[in-house]
Amino acid sequence: MKKILFLFFSVSILFSSCAKEDDLGKSLIDTSTPELNDVDQWIRENYTYPFNVEVKYRWDNSELDNSKILTPPAKDDVIPFLDNMKKIWIDPYVNAGGIDFMKRFIPKQMILIGSHNYNDNGSIVLGQAEGGRKISLFDLNYINFDFTGMSDWEKGKAMEPILRVFKTMHHEFGHILHQTVAYPIEYKKICTEYTSNWMNYSDSDARKLGFITGYSMLNPDEDFVEMLSVFLMSGNAGWNEIIDGIHIYDENWDYDKAAQDVAKGKIREKEKIMADYMLQVWNVNIYDLQNEIEGILTGIQSEE
Amino acid sequence: MKKINLYITSLLLLALGACNNDFESEFDLSPDERANEAVQEFKKALTSSEYGWLTHYYPNPDKLGSVTYMLKFEETGTVSMNWDLYDYPDEAEYSVKMIDQPLLVFDTYSKFSKMTDPEIGEPGKGYGGELEFGFVRKSVDGDTLYLAERVDEDPMVLVKATAETASLLREYAKHSEHLERLNEKVVVPFYFNLSVEGWDAKVNMVYSGDKMIAFLSYVDVGVTMHELMPVNFTHEGFEFHHPLVLNGIAVRSFKYDASKNQFDVTDAGVSGAFKYEDVCPAHLEGMTDKLYGPKTFDAQAEVFSPKLFNLFEGLYPEAGFNYVTTDPYVVSWKPCTFQLVFKDYNALKITVDYVKLTEDVVKIDFTGYETEYSGPFVDLSYIESLMATEKGMAIKALITSDKGWTIVPIELKKYSSSYCLVSNEDPEMYMTFGLTYDED
Structure with a gap:
């Protein structure tokens, strides 16, 4: 009985809905070309x-x-x-x-x-x-x-x-890439000092811990895209200069070479994972990309 | 059984309701057609004026005065503009669209965007203006459009411009400069006082060009009153944002009379004028403690009345007078110096004590001279010889006068302040200080 009533009810709605062809008038959506x-x-x-x-x-x-x-x-x-x-x-x-x-x-x-x-x-x-x-x-x-x-x-x-x-x-684009295909998990294990208080670290302080900027200390994803963006915008010489310029002092204000090597090594290790990931996943050679961008930036600066 | 009745009733209601097509709108047009019409009407009104529109726009009438804009809206979606501050024609894109009401939107950066630029005015917050304005109404003759900011709903009134408006706009800045006391050439007493027939009180005004706002002080029925009054300029003079009412008499508009060097009231039926006088009509509590207290340091004066500048100029034969710098703390841990700095950056340092005479009067006591480590003022006898000249003695007498100096604030803000120091010995002698003020 219920089924019959339901059927009757539905058919009634169907017919009453289709009883008349209403003029819907002009569209509310402006489709004209601006x-x-x-x-x-x-x-x-x-x-x-x-x-x-x-x-x-x-x-x-x-x-x-x-x-x-x-x-x-x-x-x-x-x-x-x-x-x-x-x-x-x-x-x-x-x-x-x-x-x-x-x-x-x-x-x-x-x-x-x-x-x-x-x-x-x-x-x-x-x-x-x-x-x-x-x-x-x-x-x-x-x-x-x-x-x-x-x-x-x-x-x-x-x-x-x-x-x-x-x-x-470059930073934001890096996010799009790693959110599409994640970078290797090994990257996240290289540094352990991630912190929400990243703003308390200058770039120089962060580098002593193996991070490329203070902001990259927020979490591994920011670390990855900061690495990528600084790498691409610094040029090859500038990038090496950043890493070579990491100085850590011991208690006698002498260079602590071992600590420096650890910090530099962490950044170089991340660079390698980043380069492999970009090449293998996206077929992008970041060294060529860095070189091209450097040439463009030099060209902009020398324009008169 | 009850369910069957319910189904049948529902069916009947549906059948009857579905066929009911008798709804009649109150309006001839559909809502979207009326919205479109309102937008077109607004745009037509904006583009209807041959010479554009003039508006005294107050971006934040609680804190700031007005910038006057001349705006000419074109059919093409561009608005050409100029403002009263200086002559610099500009252009931007604009649009008129329906959001929750017909809105005028300034689409791209221009002079008008400076009203919302976080770099200008309060750091990070700007002047507090807006870029979107709703259409409120049009005057009957169509010569005035009443708009309102979309968020704060502060008004913007567009008045139809004439062929002369563009050239008249260039008259505004000279009145601003006049009130700001910049580049003063005529020797006048410091106090810029408004007297109105029917008022018992005189109203003193100090104007801050940075904020386009006047600081009014007066005594009304025995009570000292202070009021911030936003200002807009006109080609004739200036106007208050809202009328100032004393004894039931309201004044708002003023016209410059060059022959008398005063601003006459132009409100209908009211007689009065702003004049330069040597009387301070109202004093301010707490000024000495605030501006010569322990939180103040590094005060520097670079703007001087012409008479005071002439007094300082010529004291030092090697270079012209440049500016005054001092440590204004009345109980300093070391001798305060009142330094006359000359164009060659050598400074003649008079050691002084600042003494609080009243709430807004400070006296400067002479204690000696301080020699420099290099330059001509290493030699105390050279300093004393300069100060023993007629000019030197006049300077010393003025600075250390027993009548002291009245402190008149221009604006007080958290990290820096500016104020005028007016000689009570001779109110035609005054200087404007900016100082670092440590609130913490």
Whole structure:
């Protein structure tokens, strides 16, 4: 009896629903093509069409942390930034890992912010990544790629925010890679001093313990991507200089060579695992990649 | 049986309800059509003015005054702009969209974004302005648009500009400079006092250019009052953010009269003016302890009234006068020095004691001179010879006058402060100090 009633009930609904063809009216979704300015067009040609990436440079409160005080980037700064990001980050990875590799792993949405992103304690957030899909980059209004008339010292100062922001890109991209295929577990056993109080360690102090930066002491994942990003942005000579520059003193203020060797050895061991992982899993030779990026950075700095 | 009845009732209700198509909207258009219309209407209003709009935007009226913007919205989605601070035309992208209301959004960085830039104003927090503004209403004649910040809901009023507005905007900065007492050429007494017919009190005003805000002090019915008043400038003078009301008489707008070097009240039916006077109408409690107390050090004055600068200039024949620096702690562990620093960075050091006379008056007692380790002022007799000249004696007499110096704060903040030190001997002699102030 229940089954019959249920059947009757369902058929009644079906017929009453289909009794009349309603006019649904105009769609609520605006599917018209927005007007594209020169920046929008450039983004389409260089990011959206080749990599399926949406770049948002206009102010959109819904994409941001509303508790933060931020400003959008200047329109004139957008293309130079994205152009250099392509040169320093995307193109080298395309050359190293292939276009399909980059198409697959590049974050599909990039949010550009002009101002610094301050935390309550006065520290600055350089970039934020959300699940490998969206990345927010800050400080665009403080990055200048025009070195015309600058002295070498001024060029060096102008390069600092450039290196910082693109190191952030390599850092976040590293997260996407290791979250897709994990790096060998042996990496996590090399150092044991991971701590949530990483901010109490300077880069110099961290290196004495076998970490490349203070932030890499947070956990093995941050350690791995810090290693990758510092390695790629330092150039071969710069990278070796960082490791050779680790000095540890004994109680008599003499070099403690044994301790230095342990610290350097840990970083070199991590470098080897990182290089093998990138080559075997992603077919990316990080030494070639480092070399290419170094050449691009040198070229940017020598541009007049 | 009961269940069967329930099913049948439900079926009947469903059948009857499903066929009921008689709902009539209160509106002719659907909600999304009305939203779209509201957006179009807002954009049309913004782009309707041939010369754009003028707005005195107060990014944070609790703490800051106004920056005046001239904004010209184009159909293409760009807004060209200029502001009153200095002449620097700028352009940005803007959009009008429906979020929870029709919103004007300043999309890309421009002068307007400086109102939300965390680098400008309070560190990490900026001026407290916003980039999104809801449309509230339009005046009947369409010459005024009333907008409100999306979050704080502080108003932004756009007034239709005319062909002259762009050139008139360039008049604003001179009034700001006037109130800030920068590059003063005319010798006037320090106190900038407002007298109004019908008021019993005079109101003293000190203006902070950094925050575009006035610090008002007056005595109302025997009670000393202090008030922060945000200010906006006009091509004629300046305006308070809201009226100041005493004895039921409200004043808000002032126009500069160059012939009298004063700002006349322009509010209808009110007569009065801001004039430079030698009378301090209201004193401030705690200034000596705060600004000459144990938490103060390294005070430096770089802005001087023309009369005081002329007094210091020419004392030292080798170089012109540059600035004054001192340790303002009244009970210092070592002799305080009041140093006249010259353009060659040699300093003539007068050792002094700071003595608290009243809550806001400090007296500077002369105790001697301190020689330098190098340069011309290693020689005490050379210092004494300079101070024995007519100019030297006048400087010493002024600095160490028994009447002391009145401390008039410009702004007080956590880690540094600025204030004026006004000679009670001669109120045409004053200097502006910035000092490091240790709150901890």
